[in-house]
Amino acid sequence: MRVNVTVNGEQRQADDVWEGESLLFVLRERLGLPGSKNACEQGECGSCTVYLDDVPVCACLVAAGQVQDREVRTVEGLADGDALDPVQEAFVEAGAVQCGFCTPGLVVAAHDLLDRVPKPSDPEIREALAGNLCRCTGYEKILDAVRLAASRR
Amino acid sequence: MDFLRPETLAEALELKASRPDAVPIAGGTDVMVELNYDHRRPSALLDLTRVPELQQWSDGLRIGAGVPYVRIIDELGAALPGLAMASRTVGSPQIRNRGTVGGNLGAASPAGDTHPVLLASDAVIEVASVRGTRMIPAAEFYLGVKRNALEPDELIVAVHLTPAKGPQQFSKVGTRNAMVIAVCSFAISLFPRENRVGAAVGSAAPTPRRAHEAEQFLASALDFTSPKPLLDSVKREFGELVSRAASPIDDVRGSAAYRKHALAVMARRTLGWAWQELLDGERACA
Numbered sequence: 531m532r533v534n535v536t537v538n539g540e541q542r543q544a545d546d547v548w549e550g551e552s553l554l555f556v557l558r559e560r561l562g563l564p565g566s567k568n569a570c571e572q573g574e575c576g577s578c579t580v581y582l583d584d585v586p587v588c589a590c591l592v593a594a595g596q597v598q599d600r601e602v603r604t605v606e607g608l609a610d611g612d613a614l615d616p617v618q619e620a621f622v623e624a625g626a627v628q629c630g631f632c633t634p635g636l637v638v639a640a641h642d643l644l645d646r647v648p649k650p651s652d653p654e655i656r657e658a659l660a661g662n663l664c665r666c667t668g669y670e671k672i673l674d675a676v677r678l679a680a681s682r683r
Numbered sequence: 684m685d686f687l688r689p690e691t692l693a694e695a696l697e698l699k700a701s702r703p704d705a706v707p708i709a710g711g712t713d714v715m716v717e718l719n720y721d722h723r724r725p726s727a728l729l730d731l732t733r734v735p736e737l738q739q740w741s742d743g744l745r746i747g748a749g750v751p752y753v754r755i756i757d758e759l760g761a762a763l764p765g766l767a768m769a770s771r772t773v774g775s776p777q778i779r780n781r782g783t784v785g786g787n788l789g790a791a792s793p794a795g796d797t798h799p800v801l802l803a804s805d806a807v808i809e810v811a812s813v814r815g816t817r818m819i820p821a822a823e824f825y826l827g828v829k830r831n832a833l834e835p836d837e838l839i840v841a842v843h844l845t846p847a848k849g850p851q852q853f854s855k856v857g858t859r860n861a862m863v864i865a866v867c868s869f870a871i872s873l874f875p876r877e878n879r880v881g882a883a884v885g886s887a888a889p890t891p892r893r894a895h896e897a898e899q900f901l902a903s904a905l906d907f908t909s910p911k912p913l914l915d916s917v918k919r920e921f922g923e924l925v926s927r928a929a930s931p932i933d934d935v936r937g938s939a940a941y942r943k944h945a946l947a948v949m950a951r952r953t954l955g956w957a958w959q960e961l962l963d964g965e966r967a968c969a
Contacts, residue, residue, distance in 0.1 A: 598688070
């Protein structure tokens with residue numbers, strides 16, 4: 531089937547999409563957007579987190595056909611040209627990245643949190659990131675990054 | 684595989700009637716896992732996310748099957764504290780943004796987080812087909828492990844609940860707060876004006892189930908008209924009866940013995956919290 535979807539503000543079209551395919555597969559394999567990562571394919575790890583109509587979701591759990599005529603914003607769509615989003619900037623500065631595999635999902639989840647809650651408490655940060663697994667950092671630097679991004683808003 | 688995309692409930696029911704093998708999908712948090720892992724290859728997916736009738740709730744309360752957990756938490760927490768508590772324990776923010784009570788009911792997993800609350804709060808499940816609408820009490824909805832009372836041509840349309848008439852509590856045991864399938868869970872609803880108690884266990888039997896004896900014992904042991912602090916013996920007996928209502932198995936998440944023990948503990952604690960809320964309410968009114 532054909533899927534028409536707005537991705538990062540641009541009208542995109544994917545052809546020959548299998549009906550049981552996930553949004554994550556469409557993004558990575560058909561639209562050339564490998565920022566969203568494929569790890570667990572069951573919504574456990576959060577590394578494929580994207581915005582669907584402004585709501586963060588696991589792209590692996592959205593059927594491709596469900597995004598027809600909807601809007602998706604991926605981690606690639608957060609930066610403004612070469613200027614990183616403040617959340618991305620904070621991840622770099624705080625050293626919140628080790629292997630980097632979980633980073634795109636965490637960046638989107640943190641971006642959404644700060645949009646909703648500009649000055650989050652630590653429990654709010656932990657709760658907002660509870661669906662994103664990181665096996666490298668131990669999370670402390672990630673929490674630092676979110677606090678840093680919040681402090682600059 | 685076909686991807687069916689109805690835009691009205693009538694259209695969805697027509698499609699389900701002509702394609703009873705089509706698997707309904709809303710938030711996708713269960714269905715997509717099965718597809719991604721090749722555990723299921725249905726001949727068609729029936730996407731319900733564009734059916735406006737399923738995305739709304741109305742006073743009374745009738746909650747559309749497609750209302751995601753995040754909206755139940757944000758919009759219905761005051762009217763349905765038990766359901767909101769259970770919804771908060773579902774998955775992660777990403778999962779709660781997509782997952783629905785309708786999906787919980789459709790999957791009918793014994794471990795589904797909202798089932799004990801629906802049972803303890805006398806929820807009624809509205810299901811529909813082109814043949815008409817059926818109202819199924821939650822207690823008659825769960826038939827077996829991942830089996831519910833739905834006919835092949837029916838869709839889950841809504842859940843009917845009355846706004847809480849008294850304190851409600853929910854408790855769930857898992858290895859962490861987020862992203863856990865319940866080892867076991869428990870819900871209690873007090874109905875002070877009716878001298879009645881609802882209590883139900885999750886993930887501790889082939890289906891979620893009510894703890895009838897525990898409910899009856901508590902209704903007779905509690906004095907709703909002039910509530911006094913709870914006796915330990917009442918809490919203990921209640922916990923014991925709740926535990927006895929369960930018939931859990933040993934599995935990767937926990938042993939049957941642990942589940943039985945944990946249920947008794949959760950029953951005692953949630954009763955304590957609910958009763959304290961009632962006492963505090965009485966004091967505030969006095």
